[in-house]
Structures are given as structure tokens and as C-alpha cells.
Amino acid sequence: MMQSSPSAIELLESVTAFLRNDAIPKLSGREAFDARVAANVLDIVERELRLAPKTDAAERDSLTRLPGIREDTFEVMNRQLCEKLASGQYGFDTPGLIDHLWMITLNRLSIDQPGYSSYHAAIHNRSQP
Amino acid sequence: MKTITPSEAESQLCERLFQVTRRVDPNVTALTGLCRLSGGANQETWSFTAQSPAGETPMILRRTMASGKPATSPEPAAMSTMALEACLLGHAASAGVAVPQVQTVLEPDDGIGDGFLMNFVAGETLGGRIVRDTAFTGARKVLAYQCGQALAAIHQIPVAPLPDLPVLTAIETIDGYLAQHRASGTLRPVFELAFQWLGNNLPSPPEQNVLVHGDFRNGNLIVGGKGLRAVLDWELAHLGDPMEDLGWLCVNSWRFGRTDLPVGGFGHRKDLIAGYEAGGGSVDIARVRFWEVLGCLKWGIMCQGMASAPPDGKPRRVERAAIGRRSSETEIDLLNLLAPCEGDK
Numbered sequence: 457m458m459q460s461s462p463s464a465i466e467l468l469e470s471v472t473a474f475l476r477n478d479a480i481p482k483l484s485g486r487e488a489f490d491a492r493v494a495a496n497v498l499d500i501v502e503r504e505l506r507l508a509p510k511t512d513a514a515e516r517d518s519l520t521r522l523p524g525i526r527e528d529t530f531e532v533m534n535r536q537l538c539e540k541l542a543s544g545q546y547g548f549d550t551p552g553l554i555d556h557l558w559m560i561t562l563n564r565l566s567i568d569q570p571g572y573s574s575y576h577a578a579i580h581n582r583s584q585p
Numbered sequence: 586m587k588t589i590t591p592s593e594a595e596s597q598l599c600e601r602l603f604q605v606t607r608r609v610d611p612n613v614t615a616l617t618g619l620c621r622l623s624g625g626a627n628q629e630t631w632s633f634t635a636q637s638p639a640g641e642t643p644m645i646l647r648r649t650m651a652s653g654k655p656a657t658s659p660e661p662a663a664m665s666t667m668a669l670e671a672c673l674l675g676h677a678a679s680a681g682v683a684v685p686q687v688q689t690v691l692e693p694d695d696g697i698g699d700g701f702l703m704n705f706v707a708g709e710t711l712g713g714r715i716v717r718d719t720a721f722t723g724a725r726k727v728l729a730y731q732c733g734q735a736l737a738a739i740h741q742i743p744v745a746p747l748p749d750l751p752v753l754t755a756i757e758t759i760d761g762y763l764a765q766h767r768a769s770g771t772l773r774p775v776f777e778l779a780f781q782w783l784g785n786n787l788p789s790p791p792e793q794n795v796l797v798h799g800d801f802r803n804g805n806l807i808v809g810g811k812g813l814r815a816v817l818d819w820e821l822a823h824l825g826d827p828m829e830d831l832g833w834l835c836v837n838s839w840r841f842g843r844t845d846l847p848v849g850g851f852g853h854r855k856d857l858i859a860g861y862e863a864g865g866g867s868v869d870i871a872r873v874r875f876w877e878v879l880g881c882l883k884w885g886i887m888c889q890g891m892a893s894a895p896p897d898g899k900p901r902r903v904e905r906a907a908i909g910r911r912s913s914e915t916e917i918d919l920l921n922l923l924a925p926c927e928g929d930k
């Protein structure tokens with residue numbers, strides 16, 4: 457694929473820097489609050505662009521190794537997983553299930569809320585020998 | 586039709602509020618400093634100062650602009666939400682629970698919606714400050730115990746004299762949130778695991794259905810230097826399992842980063858339990874855990890719901906869009922509760 461320059465991630469970084477350094481200091485009240493939230497939202501988008509190719513591939517790979525999941529699109533495989541959990545066919549003792557759920561949850565937080573306290577604690581625990 | 590600007594609406598509110606305040610104290614000569622405080626999407630909270638020859642009295646208006654919106658809950662509309670809240674505040678005060686004192690309830694002729702006036706209680710409500718600021722170091726030592734005492738007092742309020750309140754059982758709560766989750770169409774395997782666990786671990790019905798505050802958490806408490814000063818936001822009160830309130834208070838989402846302090850980010854479970862027992866209650870730890878799991882799942886589904894697309898096809902407001910990406914916080918908290926990693930906790 458042709459690499460556009462600046463990349464989407466770099467474009468976002470410029471917009472976020474503009475919001476934080478130039479626009480937000482001139483705003484007040486509700487607009488300042490919403491603009492800070494908007495900058496945070498752009499951070500999520502930037503992390504998703506950067507991380508999702510890798511985390512999606514890992515999630516897909518892990519899904520196919522769960523017992524009885526038919527290979528299909530990402531969404532259909534996730535739907536199968538949810539249905540198996542809802543019907544009770546899958547439970548806490550399903551091989552690989554809890555590891556899969558931890559992996560997708562940590563990956564999702566690395567994009568959505570990497571500053572969340574529980575995420576920090578989990579990453580810290582995992583890096584301990 | 587002429588639309589009125591926010592400042593016109595505010596001066597109109599001030600004018601009418603002045604009349605209401607004079608009903609409380611005929612000596613009031615003016616209102617100053619009318620200011621909207623942070624509040625929910627449906628309820629508004631305003632602060633103002635009533636001026637009279639005797640001095641200044643800071644006051645609070647809680648109101649909702651009844652606009653004929655369909656009720657979102659199936660409860661009978663015998664009493665408006667705000668009138669109900671005012672009534673419960675009265676009962677709580679009589680039971681010795683720290684609450685703001687209701688001064689007067691709005692009447693339709695007042696023309697400023699449905700609500701009531703209450704006295705201003707000084708202190709902090711922002712959870713992040715309560716768990717971190719040095720001003721509350723002393724308060725944090727006693728707050729979990731005080732919350733236990735307050736909850737025990739709330740749960741012992743005689744139910745018979747209370748206005749009609751819905752009974753909310755665990756199973757109805759689960760079914761309601763499952764329906765909401767299914768309607769959203771989002772796929773969240775961790776939520777499915779939590780629903781499964783809740784279904785398999787349903788507690789038996791409580792010995793008796795008591796008054797449950799329904800939203801007793803860090804963020805709805807006014808805290809001063811010596812601890813709890815008032816319990817706010819009674820609009821989700823219902824009858825049910827007293828352990829629901831204890832579980833909700835411990836949900837990680839209200840610990841504001843202090844994950845190590847399970848009670849609201851300011852205290853330990855043993856202190857909450859000690860306060861509850863000192864207040865005459867008894868704690869069932871397994872039930873508290875059940876309600877903590879359910880509380881965590883509820884908040885995850887609420888975040889998802891707040892981020893659902895507006896029906897008119899317009900884009901989501903940015904704050905609402907952002908909150909949708911917070912439901913993953915509850916997924917990790919659910920996993921920590923239900924399937925902690927080796928070495929965790």
C-alpha cells in the first residue's frame with residue numbers, strides 16, 4: 457500500500473497538539489471540558505490505528521484456537537464465542553477461554569484506557585517473574 | 586416562536602426561585618450567585634445564596650424539567666422522582682442519616698419544573714479529590730466506617746411509612762441489564778461470562794426487602810475534613826437486598842485510581858463492615874461480592890448505553906462517545922473479580 461505522508465497517525469498527533477497547546481487554553485467552561493474530551497478521543501483513535509493491526513491478529517489467532525469456533529470473519533467468530541458463553545456451552549473451565557478473555561481485555565485497554573488503575577496493576581503483575 | 590437564550594432562562598429561573606425562597610423565609614430580599622453545578626442529564630442542581638437582613642444563606646435547588654418524556658423505568662408514577670427524593674431525604678434525616686435538609690418542594694405554579702430546595706452542605710463531592718487530597722487524610726481514616734454506619738441506618742428505616750417504591754430483585758436487575766445489553770447489539774465476551782457467573786451464583790432472596798439507596802458511592806457523598814457530611818442522590822432508591830448498597834460502594838469504578846482501597850478508594854472492607862455492624866446491621870460477604878460483580882457489569886452496560894447512537898442520526902456528543910470506550914474498564918474489573926490472574930489479589 458502506498459504510504460501517504462504525513463501518516464494518519466501523524467495527522468492526528470498534529471490536531472491533538474493544536475487542541476491541547478493552542479485551542480483549549482483559550483476555551484472555558486463546557487467548551488473547554490468537551491475539547492479536552494475530544495483530545496482524549498483522538499488519542500484513542502491514534503492508539504487504535506497504531507495497535508489494532510497487531511491486537512486484532514492476536515485476537516483472531518486466539519479465537520481460532522478455542523474449541524469449536526468455526527473460522528469466519530472476526531465478528532462472526534466473536535458472536536460464536538458470545539453465544540457459547542450465553543448458552544453455558546463455554547464456562548470458566550473451557551480450555552484457553554480465560555487466557556483469551558484476559559488477552560483481549562488487556563489489548564482493548566491498551567487502546568481505550570491505558571491509564572486505568574486496574575490495567576496498570578495487571579501489566580505490573582504480568583511483568584513480575 | 587421566540588427561543589429564549591440561556592441567560593434569559595437563567596434570569597427567569599432566578600426570578601421565580603426568589604418567590605419560592607420567600608415561601609421558606611419571607612425575609613429574603615434577593616437571590617445572588619445562581620450557578621448550575623455539575624449534574625446528571627435529567628436532573629439539574631443549582632446553588633445560590635438567599636440574602637436577608639439576618640445574613641446570607643447558601644441553598645441548593647434540585648430540579649428536573651418535566652417535559653413529558655416517557656418514563657424509562659416501569660415504576661408506578663404515583664409520585665414524581667423529585668418529590669420522592671425529597672420525601673426520602675426527610676425519612677433519612679429522621680433516621681439519623683446525614684443528608685441535606687429539604688426546605689420546600691416545588692409546586693406546579695412555581696413554574697420551574699419538578700424539584701425541591703435544600704440547605705447547602707459544605708464539603709467535597711469529587712471522588713478524585715476525596716481519595717487524593719491531603720485535606721481529606723483524616724476523613725479517609727474514618728469514612729469507610731461512617732459509610733457502614735450510614736448504610737445500616739438507611740437499611741433500618743421502617744419501610745411501611747415510605748412512599749411506593751419498586752422492589753428490585755437480583756434476578757430482575759440482571760434480566761433488565763441483559764435486555765439492555767442485547768438491544769445494544771455489541772459483542773462483549775467478558776460481559777457474557779459475568780452474566781453466566783451471576784446466573785449461577787444468584788443469592789436467595791433477602792430475609793426482608795429494605796430501603797436500598799441505589800447509588801451510594803464515592804461521588805454521591807459530601808465529605809468534609811472529619812468525614813461523611815451528607816448522602817446525596819436518592820433518585821435510584823428502591824426496596825431490595827441491603828447488600829446491594831455495600832457491593833455498589835466497592836465497585837472499582839468509584840475508587841478513582843485507588844484500586845488498593847476497595848471501599849470507594851478511601852477505605853478497607855473491614856472498616857465498612859465494622860461500621861455496618863456497629864450500626865446494627867449484619868454483613869453477608871458473599872452477597873456483597875455478588876452485588877459488586879453485578880454493579881461492575883451494570884456500570885459497563887450503562888457506559889455502553891450512554892454511547893449509543895442518538896435516534897435522530899446526528900453524531901454522538903463527544904463526552905458520550907468517549908464514555909463508550911470506558912466500558913472496557915469494567916471488563917478488566919470483572920475479570921479481576923471472577924478470574925484473577927496467578928499472583929493477583
